Amino acid sequence: MTILASRLGATTEPETGGPDRRSSRARPGTAWLWPLVGVIGFVLVWALLAALVRSSAVLPGPWEVAKNFAANFNGSPALKYLGLDVTSYVGNLGYTGSIVLSGWLIGAVIGVVTGLASARTQWVRNLVEPVTTVFGVVPILVAAPFALVWFGTSTTGKFLLIVFFSAATVLVVAQSAALALPLRYEEYAATLGGGSSARLRRVVFPATLTTTLTGLRAALGQAWGLEVVAELLGAPAGIGRAIAVRAGTGDIASVIALILALGILALLCDAVLSLIVRQFAQWQTDKEPS
């Protein structure tokens, strides 16, 4: 009987050995080049298509969209007229972003704690697994109308929905990472005098951190989608709501500007998270000593 095997399903198999040489093949100086080429290529193709279509009502060009965004950045009379509580693009970005980020953050904390706890304690696992299994496969397009029925168009409903789905996503990732951690790491810590909570803090948590952070990135991407879809269906403000009302009036330049602004904001958040992941993954990615 293995005493520490109370961490259920823990494997005694060695992790895949051998150094990861991906980073040593990479050329960091040119890493930014291809994304830049992609963006420039996209803008050029877009401008070319807009020039061919010759109708800004159908496909406005990049410059026209940029002008629209700048003009409505701090305040948009049209949004006010169309009944949004928040009447600037930046305000609506902030509204959506604050719900997404706060809901995701709280969900992430719940997910990490529950995920690690469920990997170590049978009753916690029994408790959460049916819920995550059932709701984890529910598509966003189904979850968002459900929230609308239960909570109406209130901010609270969307916030809770994001908390729940972020927690469920992160929980599954954290639990899997903790279960895949070979048991000998915890046993080693135990023979050095590490108690249960010390092992959780100094072994299980750091060992699973990089995988969990990857799960957090996925959950954040999902949270943006969930919030915007929920706003499209009904909300007092937010980028999703602004896109819906602008689409209703046929203002394609505004729709494209808002979609791009949302995309760039989500991309920036992901980039920050990616930097954090890279920082914590140094032990897996630092290149071989020469």
Place this chain on the structure above:
Amino acid sequence: MTGLTQTEATTGQTVDDVAVDVRGLTITFTAAGKTITPIDGLDLQVRRGELVCILGPSGQGKSTLLRAVAGLTRPDAGSITTPEGAVTEPGAERGMVFQQDAIPMWLRVQDNVAFGPKLRGVPRAEYQPTVDHLIEEVGLDEWRRAWPRQLSGGMRKRVAIAAVFANEPSILLMDEPFGALDFFTREKLQGLLLQLWAETAKTVLFVTHDVDEALLLADRIVILGKGRVAQDITVPFARPRGDDLRSDPAAIELRQELIGRLGEK
């Protein structure tokens, strides 16, 4: 001289001398519907500062015994006692070096060596001099900031040895720690272990299937068979033992007899 004489380990020592006292130990596993008993009523006493090698082929319960002494495997019957009391769970006084790499791969070498004291909340000022000394002693001073992934298998074992010594256990349990290493690396690490053991006078239980390793390291060699101590042999050679052990007629004779005994299991 054969050396194959039973020691008086179980009879000729006082309670104060005993670092590990195993009595009537029985451990049973169930795997694939079958019940196996690798340890079946085993008795073993190890004196303070003694280096005992547990020798035997695979499946004779060597690692199971070591894990039980570490407190990682719970006995079905019997007891294990150390000067700190009955063993019921892992504890810092019984440090262990595992066969597979178990050092945290997410900690740099210097943090790995300090891992035990940090886990126990020891103030940095107390453990840092020992950690620095051990890093130097195991020859990893230039690799302090390296990640374990960046080290060779032998270097990772040196980290593991330094880490367990830095935690200052009174009993050191080593489960075939050098089994996966090449001959030359193994020789170097055996020398390093003997050096640290001589400096610290710790009690060492060392599991191996390598007869030459046991002859080089051990004060006593214990051979397990049918879940018990089948042979308990005092190694009669003076220290330091070097290459001449391989050509010493008495050592050759003892080696042959040990191999013969192991073949009977």
